[in-house]
Amino acid sequence: MKPTLLILAAGMGSRYGGLKQLDALGPSGETIMDYSVYDALRAGFGKIVFVIRKDFEDEFRQKVISKYENHVDVEVVFQELDALPAGFAPLPDRTKPWGTGHAVLMGKDVINEPFAVINADDYYGAESFQILADLLRSLEGKKGEYGMVGFKIENTLSENGGVSRGHCQVSPEGYLTGVNECHGIQLKDGKLIQIVDEKEVEFPAGANVSMNMWGFTPDYFDYSEKEFIKFLNERGNELKSEFYIPTVVNNMISDGSATLAVRETPSKWFGVTYAADRPATVARFRQLADEGVYPEKLF
Numbered sequence: 001m002k003p004t005l006l007i008l009a010a011g012m013g014s015r016y017g018g019l020k021q022l023d024a025l026g027p028s029g030e031t032i033m034d035y036s037v038y039d040a041l042r043a044g045f046g047k048i049v050f051v052i053r054k055d056f057e058d059e060f061r062q063k064v065i066s067k068y069e070n071h072v073d074v075e076v077v078f079q080e081l082d083a084l085p086a087g088f089a090p091l092p093d094r095t096k097p098w099g100t101g102h103a104v105l106m107g108k109d110v111i112n113e114p115f116a117v118i119n120a121d122d123y124y125g126a127e128s129f130q131i132l133a134d135l136l137r138s139l140e141g142k143k144g145e146y147g148m149v150g151f152k153i154e155n156t157l158s159e160n161g162g163v164s165r166g167h168c169q170v171s172p173e174g175y176l177t178g179v180n181e182c183h184g185i186q187l188k189d190g191k192l193i194q195i196v197d198e199k200e201v202e203f204p205a206g207a208n209v210s211m212n213m214w215g216f217t218p219d220y221f222d223y224s225e226k227e228f229i230k231f232l233n234e235r236g237n238e239l240k241s242e243f244y245i246p247t248v249v250n251n252m253i254s255d256g257s258a259t260l261a262v263r264e265t266p267s268k269w270f271g272v273t274y275a276a277d278r279p280a281t282v283a284r285f286r287q288l289a290d291e292g293v294y295p296e297k298l299f
Contacts, residue, residue: 007048113140117212153209158186
């Protein structure tokens with residue numbers, strides 16, 4: 001069975017200033033998602049599931065999904081504030097989404113095979129998808145054995161400001177032992193720094209970081225749902241609390257419910273964290289087309 005790709009596309013890009021998921025960045029108007037889908041299909045993925053919001057469904061179907069007709073099976077699921085387990089409801093004043101962990105749960109009813117999770121607005125590189133596809137194929141029929149693609153921090157920086165990355169602790173055997181969310185990471189005066197308690201502190205060079213490129217088997221959904229219920233009981237009354245994938249992963253590793261293999265990629269990330277990132281991203285896609293890495297028009 002071919003693995004499925006779950007793309008998280010429900011969030012608004014507050015720092016970027018708009019719906020960057022739909023921004024035309026490639027030579028023929030491609031979005032970053034188009035490159036992810038193209039690379040995933042080449043790596044052997046068999047279905048694409050998009051997590052979006054209802055309020056931009058029509059635009060999304062017109063601008064994105066219409067391209068993939070006759071290329072791959074596509075499903076759309078919706079992340080909404082009221083998509084909660086029985087007995088729970090969002091606070092009336094809450095407007096913030098519930099986070100990446102909640103977004104993944106939206107795919108529970110349409111995914112029955114090993115699956116990858118990625119962000120809509122990050123370019124991961126063809127090698128990364130091949131690495132993850134190979135791992136997922138090896139996990140078919142298994143439970144509690146997951147994986148992720150790890151990037152070197154130096155390959156994931158923006159020239160226009162600090163970035164948030166999951167700093168991964170990896171065992172000598174290549175398994176994740178924990179992931180810690182770090183913020184404001186950037187290169188300053190030749191050194192990597194991060195922001196901790198509003199102060200600049202050093203960030204380790206060569207560190208392995210998560211770019212939210214995960215590989216799971218369907219049993220992940222049941223465990224994650226239990227974790228989400230626990231989260232709602234503890235923090236559901238906070239207006240801005242969020243439920244993240246690393247929260248679930250860390251808890252599963254800690255209680256022995258799962259192992260998670262880390263596969264390093266040589267690929268260099270780029271994207272549009274900030275509006276100022278856009279020109280360089282457009283130029284990079286133009287260069288990749290000129291070099292023949294991608295066709296002038298993907299779909």
